[in-house]
Amino acid sequence: xxxxxxxxxxxxxxxxxxxxxxxxxxxxxxxxxxxxxxxxxxxxxxxxxxxxxxxxxxxxxxxxxxxxxxxxxxxxxxxxxxxxxxxxxxxxxxxxxxxxxxxxxxxxxxxxxxxxxxxxxxxxxxxxxxxxxxxxxxxxxxxxxxxxxxxxxxxxxxxxxxxxxxxxxxxxxxxxxxxxxxxxxxxxxxxxxxxxxxxxxxxxxxxxxxxxxxxxxxxxxxxxxxxxxxxxxxxxxxxxxxxxxxxxxxxxxxxxxxxxxxxxxxxxxxxxxxxxxxxxxxxxxxxxxxxxxxxxxxxxxxxxxxxxxxxxxxxxxxxxxxxxxxxxxxxxxxxxxxxxxxxxxxxxxxxxxxxxxxxxxxxxxxxxxxxxxxxxx
Numbered sequence: 001x002x003x004x005x006x007x008x009x010x011x012x013x014x015x016x017x018x019x020x021x022x023x024x025x026x027x028x029x030x031x032x033x034x035x036x037x038x039x040x041x042x043x044x045x046x047x048x049x050x051x052x053x054x055x056x057x058x059x060x061x062x063x064x065x066x067x068x069x070x071x072x073x074x075x076x077x078x079x080x081x082x083x084x085x086x087x088x089x090x091x092x093x094x095x096x097x098x099x100x101x102x103x104x105x106x107x108x109x110x111x112x113x114x115x116x117x118x119x120x121x122x123x124x125x126x127x128x129x130x131x132x133x134x135x136x137x138x139x140x141x142x143x144x145x146x147x148x149x150x151x152x153x154x155x156x157x158x159x160x161x162x163x164x165x166x167x168x169x170x171x172x173x174x175x176x177x178x179x180x181x182x183x184x185x186x187x188x189x190x191x192x193x194x195x196x197x198x199x200x201x202x203x204x205x206x207x208x209x210x211x212x213x214x215x216x217x218x219x220x221x222x223x224x225x226x227x228x229x230x231x232x233x234x235x236x237x238x239x240x241x242x243x244x245x246x247x248x249x250x251x252x253x254x255x256x257x258x259x260x261x262x263x264x265x266x267x268x269x270x271x272x273x274x275x276x277x278x279x280x281x282x283x284x285x286x287x288x289x290x291x292x293x294x295x296x297x298x299x300x301x302x303x304x305x306x307x308x309x310x311x312x313x314x315x316x317x318x319x320x321x322x323x324x325x326x327x328x329x330x331x332x333x334x335x336x337x338x339x340x341x342x343x344x345x346x347x348x349x350x351x352x353x354x355x356x357x358x359x360x361x362x363x364x365x366x367x368x369x370x371x372x373x374x375x376x377x
Contacts, residue, residue, distance in 0.1 A: 010043040012091060013373055016098040016107045020048045020056040020067070021214055021245055021270065024295045025099050025124055028155070028179045034063055035366035042373065045091065049073065049080070053245055053270045081106065088114040095373050101125050101163060102141045108148040118375065121149035123163035128290040128312055151372065155179050156293025158314035175372065179295035180365035183355060185275040186302035188347050196280040200241070200266055207238040207343060210281030212274055212296050215246030220287045220310070222255055223328055227285065229259055230336035235343065243268045243277050278303035283342045286310060287328050287335070293317050298360050304349050306342040308335065319358045320351050
């Protein structure tokens with residue numbers, strides 16, 4: 001008679017995100033989950049609101065994850081809450097991991113009501129505002145987030161301080177989980193560079209200013225276009241390469257056309273192989289209004305690109321000496337002149353080991369998140 005061995009129950013995890021597009025949180029999540037040592041031990045659900053890039057949704061499904069789509073809060077808060085509650089009650093998750101920063105709390109309250117006991121609040125951004133009413137609201141939302149979660153995670157120091165406070169960061173209560181990547185994919189490769197530039201119809205002599213990010217207020221695309229417009233005065237033989245999609249993409253298309261730059265700006269759309277697009281660039285520019293520690297800052301460094309970033313970005317992202325910071329409150333011409341310093345810079349310096357030592361190698365760091373999910377399960 002054969003012996004029947006009952007398999008252990010898989011650990012059920014719900015990952016709550018605002019949307020699925022080619023962006024920082026989605027890239028970070030896919031990187032971590034796809035590098036787990038024992039993925040067979042987990043039943044992963046990606047819970048997203050209904051404003052998504054279909055290709056990104058399909059990417060998660062192909063990777064073997066369940067994708068559950070609920071009504072967006074902007075359309076109906078009541079429908080969103082009801083649908084989230086019904087999903088949580090139906091699935092009985094062991095772990096609920098919310099990636100929506102200030103609004104993590106409402107998902108975690110619903111999860112607690114349905115029996116989930118491992119409640120993770122993850123901070124991905126450090127918001128900035130001079131509006132006293134907004135800052136007061138944020139103060140209360142932060143306190144609620146802290147009270148409704150029992151595991152605190154951040155992508156970087158500034159984002160951690162923003163949501164959980166400086167004391168929590170210093171006493172070790174917050175888990176610092178860097179936006180780690182597959183370093184080998186992003187390593188500079190001259191052949192891949194030639195292939196990508198040919199595919200994008202970029203001539204060898206053209207200097208390419210690059211950016212990867214969602215078209216939204218945070219990423220400050222209009223300012224980036226203004227910077228590039230100024231840069232063209234100093235270096236006319238140039239292109240601006242924009243990778244990503246988002247709610248403001250149409251506005252930026254119209255703004256580019258209004259400046260007469262249609263033939264100078266490449267809108268690449270949503271892509272899954274972002275590592276190939278870094279190869280085609282000569283400089284990477286990120287003029288964000290606010291940021292935590294953006295994954296693109298690590299990717300661009302791994303590709304050995306010179307980088308110019310907003311001073312609002314968490315400065316701890318500067319692992320190599322390739323990053324410079326500037327305020328987005330200054331004239332775009334100053335940014336343009338700063339990019340000029342990169343014109344004759346050669347790529348190919350070996351920086352991978354340096355980035356790996358800074359804990360941004362996904363093959364190592366993914367084990368830490370996997371262990372967090374195993375706690376108490």
